[in-house]
Amino acid sequence: MADPISSDVKARRRLSRQDRREQLVRVAWQLVREEGTEALSLGRLAEKADVAKPVVYDHFGTRAGLLAVLYQDFDARQTTLMDTALRDSAPTLTSKAAVIASSYVDCVLLQGREIPGVIAALAGSPELERIKRDYRTGFIEKCRRVLVPFAGDGEIATASLWAMLGAADAVSEAAATGDISAGQARDELYETIMALVARSLHTRASPGIPER
Numbered sequence: 001m002a003d004p005i006s007s008d009v010k011a012r013r014r015l016s017r018q019d020r021r022e023q024l025v026r027v028a029w030q031l032v033r034e035e036g037t038e039a040l041s042l043g044r045l046a047e048k049a050d051v052a053k054p055v056v057y058d059h060f061g062t063r064a065g066l067l068a069v070l071y072q073d074f075d076a077r078q079t080t081l082m083d084t085a086l087r088d089s090a091p092t093l094t095s096k097a098a099v100i101a102s103s104y105v106d107c108v109l110l111q112g113r114e115i116p117g118v119i120a121a122l123a124g125s126p127e128l129e130r131i132k133r134d135y136r137t138g139f140i141e142k143c144r145r146v147l148v149p150f151a152g153d154g155e156i157a158t159a160s161l162w163a164m165l166g167a168a169d170a171v172s173e174a175a176a177t178g179d180i181s182a183g184q185a186r187d188e189l190y191e192t193i194m195a196l197v198a199r200s201l202h203t204r205a206s207p208g209i210p211e212r
Contacts (some may be wrong), residue, residue, distance in 0.1 A: 021059050024049055029114055037117030040068060064125050069073055070118050070120060071128075075135045078107040086146060093150040093197060100143060101168075109174035109182055116173050140165060147193070156185035160196045167192045169175040 001189045015023065027049040041063055047058040060066040063116055088094040108115055122128040145156035148156050169191050175185035 014175050018081055018119055020051075020055070023055060024051075024059055025069060025212050027110070029044075029073075029157070030211065032114040032117060033112060037114075037121050040066065040121075051098060067118060067121050068128055071122060071132060074107070074111055074115055074118070077110070078103070078139075081107050082142075091148075093194070095189050096146050096150070097197075098186075098192040099191055100146065101186045104168045105172045105175060105182060105185045108176055113176050115171075136165060143193075147197055154200045156196065156200050160199065162195055164189075164192055 013062045020081060024045060028040065028045055031048050032046060035044075040132060043053055045066070046053040049056070056066075082099065085099040085103050086096065119132065122132045140158070143161055143164065144156050144158075163195045171180065171185040171188050173179045175182045180188075
């Protein structure tokens with residue numbers, strides 16, 4: 001008599017906890033891509049992934065927990081892409097600036113239109129907003145460490161780094177929605193980074209206006 005349980009169901013049941021989590025994350029991204037962030041719920045994810053609801057709740061707990069995991073997944077890939085490219089790049093400002101620009105834009109484009117919706121959803125919860133801010137602060141500090149050797153004896157202003165991040169978000173999202181090309185996004189962000197360092201050098205060289 002044939003086994004009534006199909007081989008693919010058996011395979012799903014054999015997944016380790018980590019493999020199951022990775023599968024659910026992949027399906028969640030697919031769901032966001034196909035139906036939008038608004039459609040993302042634990043119940044809908046369970047249906048899409050063809051698993052029982054308790055399995056999804058066991059991994060993420062709440063919708064907010066799922067959104068946090070998706071953002072962390074995106075950030076981890078962005079970090080890996082950038083760290084690898086920085087390690088392999090030449091020790092020059094032009095090379096480092098190009099790596100930062102291309103890594104940021106390319107990671108958003110690899111994720112497609114899903115990530116802007118997830119980032120927007122994070123703003124609906126103070127806890128999720130804190131998670132997003134922590135990761136973004138980490139990115140800014142990494143950029144500071146990479147760029148400050150090219151600022152002479154000066155510092156890279158924190159406000160300038162936040163402005164750079166705002167520009168990175170804007171041009172990456174515009175490229176993801178097709179309003180500009182990927183090349184335009186990379187070039188604009190590259191020029192923003194170069195200007196940031198040049199401004200730091202200028203500020204160091206200029207005594208500024210004395211206080212009265």
